[in-house]
Each structure stands twice: as structure tokens, then as C-alpha cells.
Amino acid sequence: MNICLVSDFFFPNHGGVEEHIYNLAQCLLETGNKVIIITHSYGDRKGVRWMTNGLKVYYLPIKVFYNQCILPTMIANIPMLRNIFIREQIQIVHGHSAFSALAHEAMNIGVLMGLRAIFTDHSLFGFADLSAVVTNKFLQLSLAFCNHFICVSHIGKENTVLRGRMKSSKVSVIPNAVNCLQFTPNPINRDNNSITIVVVSRLVYRKGIDLLSSVIPYFKNRQDINFIIAGDGPKRELLEEIREKNNMQDRIQMLGALEHSEVRDVLTRGHIFLNTSLTEAYCMAIVEACSVGLHIVSTNVGGIPEVLPEKLNVILTQPDPKALINALEQTIDRIKRFRQGKSTANEITCPFRVNQIVSKLYNWSDVSARTEIIYRKVLQEPRMSLKTIMTNVLHRSGVYLFLLVISLCYVILKFLDWFYPADKIEVCPNFNERRKAKQKCQIN
Template sequence: MPTRTEPPEKRHVICMASDFFYPNTGGVEEHIYNLSQCLMKRGHKVVVITHSYGQRGGIRYLTGGLKVYHLPLLVMYAQCALPTMICNIALIRYILIRECIEIVHGHSAFSVLGHEVSIIGKLMGLKTVFTDHSLFGFADTSAVLTNKYLQMCLCECDHCICVSHTGKENTVLRAKVKNHKVSVIPNAVDAYNFIPDPSQRDPNFITIVIVSRLVYRKGVDLMAAIIAEMCPKYPKVRFIIGGDGPKMWLLQEVREKMGLQDSVTLLGSLKHSEVRDVLVKGDIFLNTSLTEAYCMAIVEAAACGLKVVSTKVGGIPEVLPESMIYLTEPNVSSLIEGIENAMEDIREGKILCPYKCNNMVRTMYNWMDVTRRTEIVYNKISRNKNNPLGYQLRSYLTSGVWPFILLISLMYLLLQLAEKIYKRKHIDIARDLQL
């Protein structure tokens, strides 16, 4: 394992592509930003392609000179761009050539833009990597459509990265990616931004903190049932809930109907910079997710010294050691039992020192380690030979969706047309003039 001061084996020029990036907040956005910053510290060049967010459009620069292209795309649903595949070819081609991109790194299975940039990059002869941040099922209609779309888009991807071993198994099964083309590189957390502060805790109460998007898959129904059952039973228990979403009404309804305004605090949407200030007020962190590939929230909570109680779904059992977490079944009775066990440990003093927890997280998960492991993937795929168009079409044929081959062929023809109208040398001259 190279030290932090050693230079990389090869300098790469990388394009991170996803619909999900700042100013939107979430695990994918944080992953892209931190990985990009560390890659630049290691000597690589990184640019980000995403869509515009409100008034934030055009080209922006973030910390360290990270260049972000906010494309003027129509947002269709949940911050995902409209999946046209062909309307943005000229613009994306221009950016990839102007920035001399060698590797396109797409993020998130839901990101239409990430897949679109990756496919265009592959047709241009670039190397492509995809990171899957989520788990999906196989039964419902949305899962079937998402899995088929992912299978089509990953047919010619050079390598895939998953954030947990459970996530790898899920991606291999639903996207039919070859096992040797998938690596496991976990997420990380900047533990220095989540330093514990036990003085912020209220010694008269046991405070349970929840920081989550309030959507179905995060188990909001379980949260509401737990609050309704525990608050009357334990008057010394307080809940602090940070986050917003379409299921916020359920928590508000429980609080109002049961008169729990003093016991339940709803903070609403939080900036990421505010999360630590909320976490340090708690004794226990509760995660009720119904599906999760990794869960950054429990790592951040553990770094702040909280005892974690979480459902053991997806990749969560891989994340923290037993001394830092109680794993439960995704039902109310099991979660309440886990909370009661954590409360008993707190009363008896059977908990780790918060600063020791922070040091453990700092050792287990850090972005420079994630970056070095990602570099290994980049170095590996940079030696791959590019496949001709005919071979690529045969690969896309394996998805079983014949019209998709016609779409790929049309995209290739439009790229050739763009080459005739606006040649590469003109883009190079424009870049030199800009510099």
C-alpha cells in the first residue's frame, strides 16, 4: 500500500458524471466530491458533469479548483434528467474532448446522465467505470425496469465498483455483470469533521437521534411506530429527527395526535455541515432502513461516539464492528429491543469512549484509502484495448433489447456527424484560446 506522499502510478484525466451532485445533498454527492478532491491531491485531473440546479448553471469551480459543468438539462423526476440519450451528444462530446478526458466515471444506477455520458464516452474510445451506490429488488415493476436499464448500460463498461460485498452480489445478479469486473470499495467519512462532544448531551434524558431522508425505503413507518410505543413507556427518552421527505407528514401526525411535542423534535432538512452538531446531542443513533448498500449515516454517528441501533439489511452488517452497533430485524419489536439494550449499556456505562470510536472510524474508513484503491481500478482499465463498434453492438445485444442497438447505432452516427461539423482541432484551438 503506497504512502500518502507517493505519486500515483499514472496520472489520469477523469470525468465524474452523475445527476446527483452539490448543491443537492446525499451520500452519492458527498462520495463524488470527496473522491474528486482526493484524486486531485494525488495529482490527477478531475471534472464533474451534472445538470443545472435552479440558478446554478454553466461552469462552476469548487474547493481545490474542481471544475463542475452544470448542463442545461430538463429534470424529469427526483433530480434525474430526461433520458433522451441523443439530444446532448454534441455538448457532452465537446466537454470530453475539451477536457482531454481519458476515463468516464459514472455514479448511481438511477442517474440517467451518468449512464448517458458513459455510453458516449465508450463510443468515443474512452475507458468507463461505474459505481453502484444502492441495492434494488427483483420483483416489482420499477425494479425490473431499472435492472434492465442498468444491464443495457453496463454491457460495455470496463469496470464496476460497489460499496459493499452485498452490493456486489446484487449488482452482478441484476445487471448480469461478470464477477471479475466488479470491485468492492467502501464509502468513507472525514472523521475530523465528526469529532465527538459529550458536553452537548443532556444528562437528564436519553436522546435518540435520527438523520435520514424521510422516504419509504428509510423505514419512516417503523420510526413512527417506535416513537408511538417508546415515548409513553419511557418518559426520559427524547427523539431528535433531522431530514425531510414525502413521509414527514407521518411523523408530524404521530407527534400531534399523541401530544409528543416535548419528546420529539423535527428539525427538517439539514445541510451536511449541520449534521455533526445534531449528532453530538445524542446518546443513540437509530437507523430503520429497509434496504441499504452501505449507509454513511451510521458511520458518521459512530464517529461522533453514538451507540448505533440499525436494521441488518443489505450491506449494513459489513460496516461497523459489534462493539459499536446493535443489529436488529426490520420490524418494530426487534428495533425497540435493540434500543432498550443500548439504553441499558448507557445506564451501566458499557459503552466505548466517544473519542476511541472516532479513532476507530478514522482508521477503518478514510478517503485517501478509498482513492488509492480507486486508482488501482483506473490503472487496470487504462491497459484495456478498446473494442470496435461491431463488438460493442454484439455486447449490447446480450441485453435482449433489440431497439437499444438501433439507439447506440444512431448515437454513433450522430457522433460522426458532430466530428464533421465541429472537428476536434477546432475544440483544441478554442481550449487553447481560453487558456
């Protein structure tokens, strides 16, 4: 299959969506598919770049409008995207993230060209505030073009079905995964004379940094408790203020933003991983921390209860400072009992054993195989006609004005078919097939 993964969020930017797209692409390449990625330019990174295993990335020369996303024009990027889809002989356009305007535009244009579209939602959204209302309405319009939808948790599926007004039968749940070979334990990296609590997160309101700022002062007189906080964002000043106010400069390390390759080394320095998120569809950070062998204390919100079983040293609690403090005290007591050789029989204390369990629960080969099943399923469906698309738009959103936008996109595509026919566009060779053929010849 020829697959195009599209999102505004990709390397050199760092985050869960970026990691998901890259790892999914690598696994799809390994199974013989042709995969390209389309994103916008990042600084001087423009044009075509090649990554590991021949992964081709198009960094389109489009300026960022807000929060790493392009301005959703719907029509301005049609010639560029059409040219790429034809040149690469794309069959499936797979968009990621509800915030990504580029993903929605690419899916819409792809379906109007007769391709199949799949959308993966990575986040949970509300229904009351203005930002959520606008995002949900835009999602209803855009998802009228999609053949199938993927969510990373069952609570995420319920949220997406309600926001997008779609049939639940069209939505599949495929969780994220973690490369447990990259996140292996290293117990000798810890200072066992104290207990270190690690926080790795974007320092924003949605990640519960205000909760964290209420928890930290409780431990100001506990000299055996230290904090390592990795991440950056608008709430960093709040944490620095708390650190100064409570004279904890020597016990709270603020590392700032990290490369993903540096996260494992930071996690191995800790004993407890603290997650204070107020909303999460699926928390990759706690899976990575658990894979390294840390005890997990997390808020019980969104899809987090679906991620890890309690036997893996996980305590979930309400998003409340007192509840988080109680959970941390329980975990600290558990660690001290383990050091004294008083662990209970049902506790898995070996970090390498935990790593093996996580590797079986979540691995990218499984995610890729389940995604390929959906790809083959949508390829067997008939192409979506213009009439079907317009009917879906009216049924889900009732916005008649958007029908004019769809019609304009369709007219522009027909004009481009006349002005610059598909047979005049040079087809790009499949280097993945050439590489495998070369390897086969070398083996023979």
C-alpha cells in the same frame, strides 16, 4: 489521468452520492489527477463553476425530468458531452448511481469516442416491482459499455451482478468513507439528564419511517427518552401525526432537511443513533454517527452488517418494531450502566477512541487509492469496438432495438467529427498542473 465524474446528483443537492463524488474528486486532485464533474443545472446554477482546490464542475443547461434526473434521450446531449470530453482531454468517464440518466448517457458516449467507462452503484434494487424491472433492464443496456464496475459493499456486488448480468470479476468492492475530522465527538453537547435518540434520514418508505412511527409510541410515557428527527420527505406528515397523537411535542424535535455541515452538531446532541432502513447498500449515516461517538441501533439489512464491528457499540436487529424496541432498551440499559460505572471490559466507552477506530477503517485517501488502481487497469485495456459493444448488449439484454440507438449515436458522433473536428475545439489548460508548478516555484 484526466477523469470525468458524472451524475445527476451533486451539490447543491445533498445526499450520500453527492458527498461521495465530491470527496473522491478532492482526493484525486491531491494525487495530481485532473478531475472535472458533469451534472445538470440546479435552478440558477448553470455553466461552469469552480469549487475547492480547483475542482471544475459543469452544470449543463438540461431540465430535470423526474426526481432530480434528466430525461434519458441518449442522443440529445451528444454534442455537448463530446465537446467537453475533447476540450478537457478526458481519458476516463466515471458514472455514479443507477438512477442517473446523465451518468449512463455520458458513459455510453465516452466509450463510443474511445474513452474508458467505470460505473459505481450506490444502491440495492429488487427484481419484482415495475420500477425495479425497468431500472434493471436499462442498467443491463447501459453497462454493456462499461470497462469496470464498483460497488460499495459485497451484498451490493451480488445485487449488481444479478441485475446487470455481468461477470463478477469485472466488479470491485470499495466502501464509502467518512471524514472523521469533520465528525468529531463533543460529549458536553449532550443532556445527560435524559437519553436522546437521533434519526437523520430521508423521510421515505425505503428508509423505514413506517417502522419508526411504530417504535416512537412505545416511549410516550418514558419522560427520560427524547427524539431528534432530521430530514424531510413524504413521510414527515406521518411522524408529525404520531407526535400529536401521543402528546410528545416537547420530546420530539422535527428539524427538517439539514445541510451536511449541520449534521455533526445534531448528532453530538444524541446518545443513540437509530436507523430503520428497509434496504441499504452501505449506510453512511451510521458511520458518521459512530464517528461522533453515538451508540448505533440499526436494522440488519443489505450491506449494513459489513459496515461496523459490534465492538463499536452497534446492535443490529430485524426490521420489526418489537425487535427495534428491544435493541433500544438494551442500548439504553448499556448507557445507564456506563453512567453508573458498571461497563463491561469489552465495551469501548470513549467516543474519541471510537472516532480513531472509524478513521482507520474508512478514510477517503484509501478509497481514492483503490479507485486509482482500477483507473490504471482500465487504461491498459484495449478500446472497446462498436462490434464488441453490440455483442455485449445482445448477450446481456437481448434487446435488438437498442442496437439502432447505438448505431444512431455512432453516426451522430461521426457526423460531428466531420462537421466540428476535434482539432478545432480549444483544449482547456490544466489549472491543477499550473497550481502545483506555482507552488513548487514558491518553495524553491
